[in-house]
Amino acid sequence: MAIKRIFVTGRVQAVGFRDWIVRTAKTEGVTGWVRNRSDGSVEMIASGEDDAVTRFAEACKQGPEQARVDHVEVLEAHGEKPGKGFTKRFTA
Numbered sequence: 001m002a003i004k005r006i007f008v009t010g011r012v013q014a015v016g017f018r019d020w021i022v023r024t025a026k027t028e029g030v031t032g033w034v035r036n037r038s039d040g041s042v043e044m045i046a047s048g049e050d051d052a053v054t055r056f057a058e059a060c061k062q063g064p065e066q067a068r069v070d071h072v073e074v075l076e077a078h079g080e081k082p083g084k085g086f087t088k089r090f091t092a
């Protein structure tokens with residue numbers, strides 16, 4: 001079981017990125033959450049089988065058609081508890 005905190009920068013707000021992330025997470029069987037950050041980036045927690053979380057993190061490098069991903073940072077998410085489903089959260 002893997003739990004990762006992922007940060008994505010680029011043109012990733014106001015382009016449907018979070019909705020795309022939720023759909024991608026469901027496809028990969030990953031649970032967690034996604035939110036916009038006030039600095040223009042997107043942050044998420046992804047939890048699931050190691051291979052599923054790896055595929056999900058790789059997919060974050062593409063994003064939806066309207067997005068432009070400049071950088072993806074994947075970190076260990078210490079202290080995070082896996083939840084059910086994958087949800088959008090308010091901006092941090």
